Structures are given as structure tokens and as C-alpha cells.
Amino acid sequence: MSDGALAASGITRGFSGAKVLHAVDLSVPKGGVLAILGPSGSGKTTLLHILGGLLRPDAGHVELPFERPAFVFQDPLLLPWRTARGNVAFGLAGRRLSRAERLARARSMLVKVGLGHSEAGLYPHQLSGGMKKRVALARALVIEPDLLLLDEAFSALDVGLSREMQQLVRLDAQERGVTVVLVTHDLSEAVRLADEAVVLSGRPGRIVTRLSIDRPSRLRDDAFVEEEIRRIAGQEAIRDAFRPTLSG
């Protein structure tokens, strides 16, 4: 593919002789949102790292036609010696921007993730887990990525905040045509945000089903999301992947 799509074919990967991913094929059109779902240990994070070029597959190929990929890792990985504002501005370090401009952009992105002036000056050890996650998201968005890779980016947030952050990503993706790949355990997050989802089997992870969520994401209200989850949850592959969540 040469139309700006992210494309992966035959992705296989193991660690110390144990196969974690087997022959995964997927593609995401430019500006599309793909969710990766699957049970714990099915290789979702490994696949995300391969799609972002952080890890090489043992076999297979990834086409990665992007200039500014940004990751939000499961662990926020903030620099402990920098404030929230400093951590976000750090993402802009390579740009030809004055320090004042970098800090101004960082401040404004922190406001978008709901962190005001006083929080912007706090150090990571002074931030709650949810606040750190928001700083990590701001650090990714501030560089105006053309590929955004999210690994459980909203998982430590309460429901309201998680929805707000999802909305922020959705708007950013729509306005700038960002391609987004997100790993999640939360089916409702996938149904709200993604155009397509792939579901991995237990280890070694291979794609057992693909779902498409056809309604434009801005038109997915709570009733649609609930109905779609019911429909999807009826599928056997999804029941297997989400057994602990769905039975709760």
C-alpha cells in the first residue's frame, strides 16, 4: 500500500523461543482508528510496539509511512526531574521553537487534558496516577503526531475523565487526519473510538476476528455503544477474550 496507510503482514514474534504473535495481518487507512483487543498476554503491547517500529518482528513486514509517531505507553514514563509542563515541552525539544514557545504549547496542551496552571508546575511524584496518564497523553499530542499509538492510555482514569480524554483523541484524529492504533481491554472504549477492531486469541496471539464499527464516531451515543457492545459480546471470540470483564 502506498496511500499513507499503516500496513502489517505476517507479523510473527517470540521471546526466548516462546511465540507471542503468529502471522498477524492488518492495515489502518490514513486517518483511521484501529483497536487491538484480546486477553491478557495475547501480545497486544508487543504488536503495538512492532507497529510503531520500536520492536522488530521475527517474520513479516510493517509499512510505516509516518513522520511523527507518538506513543502513550501503559506506564506514563515521565522524567522525574521535570515538572508536568517540562515533561510535555520535552516532546518538542527537537523542534525549531523558542523555549517560551515550547512551554506555551505544553501549557495549552495540559489545559486540554484538564490540568491547569498549578498542576503544570508539579513534579511526577506529586501527581496521581490519572494525572500522570494525562501528562503522558499531552506529551504525545503536543507534537501533533501523524501516528498515535495508545497502550491502555485511559485505563487509570475514572469514567468521566476517560470519556473526556477519548473525545480529545477522537477530535484530534478527525481534525488532523491522525492514524490511531489503541490497545485496550475496554470494549466500550473500542466501540466509542475505533473504526475497526482486531481481536487476538490467547498466546500466541493471532487475529481471531475483525469488527467494524460503521457509524461515524461523533454520532455514537450511549445507546448505540450499549447496543453495539451487546451485539459484539455475543460473538464467541469476544466472549473468550473478555470472559472476566463480561461476567463481572
Ligand SMILES: Nc1ncnc2c1ncn2[C@@H]1O[C@H](COP(=O)(O)OP(=O)(O)OP(=O)(O)O)[C@@H](O)[C@H]1O
Ligand atoms: N521484552 C520481553 N521479553 C520477554 N518476554 C516478553 C517481553 N515482552 C513481552 N513478553 C511476553 O510476551 C507475552 C505477551 O506480552 P504483551 O505485553 O505483548 O501482552 P498483552 O496482550 O499486551 O498483555 P496485557 O494485556 O496483560 O498487557 C507475555 O507473556 C510477556 O511476558
